[in-house]
Amino acid sequence: MPVQLTQKERMYLQDAKSQEELCIAKYNHYSSIVQSPQLKQILQWAGQQETHHHQTISDLLQGRTPQMGGSGQTTTVNQIISQFATGASMSAGTRGRTSGGQQTQGQSMMASNTQFTGQGGLSDQQICQDLLSTEKAVSDMYDHAVFEASSLPLRQAFNHIQKEEQEHAFALFKYMEQMGWYQPQ
Numbered sequence: 001m002p003v004q005l006t007q008k009e010r011m012y013l014q015d016a017k018s019q020e021e022l023c024i025a026k027y028n029h030y031s032s033i034v035q036s037p038q039l040k041q042i043l044q045w046a047g048q049q050e051t052h053h054h055q056t057i058s059d060l061l062q063g064r065t066p067q068m069g070g071s072g073q074t075t076t077v078n079q080i081i082s083q084f085a086t087g088a089s090m091s092a093g094t095r096g097r098t099s100g101g102q103q104t105q106g107q108s109m110m111a112s113n114t115q116f117t118g119q120g121g122l123s124d125q126q127i128c129q130d131l132l133s134t135e136k137a138v139s140d141m142y143d144h145a146v147f148e149a150s151s152l153p154l155r156q157a158f159n160h161i162q163k164e165e166q167e168h169a170f171a172l173f174k175y176m177e178q179m180g181w182y183q184p185q
Contacts (some may be wrong), residue, residue: 002063003153013061013146016161019138020054023047030127039124042175043131045080046168053161065153066127068160077167081174125181128172135169 003012027047034040056066122130142162149155176182 001065003065003151005059005063005154006150007062008148009154010061010148012141012158013057014149015141016145016158017054017057017061020050020057023050023134023138024054026131028154030131033122033163034124034127036124039128042171046131046171049164049168053164056157056161060154060157064159067125068156077171080171089137125176125179128176128181132169132172132176135165135172137164 026045027043027050031040031043031047034043056068059066139162140157142165146155146158146162149158173182177184
């Protein structure tokens with residue numbers, strides 16, 4: 001059954017498509033310049049899901065009901081997190097800290113974003129911060145869109161994509177926490 005879209009739904013979908021294109025570009029670019037193999041894996045995984053989101057949005061704009069079973073990947077956010085948590089050379093909270101729990105000078109410099117590395121001029125930490133901010137904004141967009149959707153397939157699609165966007169943000173958060181770059185208060 002074709003999905004009939006209201007003008008407002010079409011507007012949300014077009015905005016979502018633009019956001020997904022930006023996410024794909026960021027994940028593809030950043031995965032090619034990050035220094036950490038663990039971070040590269042997270043970015044490649046999230047980028048593949050963003051490509052699936054883009055296809056879902058394109059299907060909806062064409063009036064087709066998308067398949068919401070995921071992107072066909074067996075990798076979940078929990079698997080991604082456990083892979084870098086168990087394979088990491090440093091455990092959560094130890095990088096950039098002294099035995100007394102105080103930040104070292106290197107940690108303070110990273111926190112102030114004054115260190116630049118990689119071909120893109122951004123450190124892995126700055127890349128994570130940019131992507132986490134992006135995921136927050138995109139998730140917020142889907143949060144609003146789901147309440148404007150009048151059909152069940154559209155609501156389900158928005159809800160499903162938002163859940164995956166939150167998983168991307170969680171994977172980034174856990175990586176940043178492990179590296180000592182994000183400390184929950």
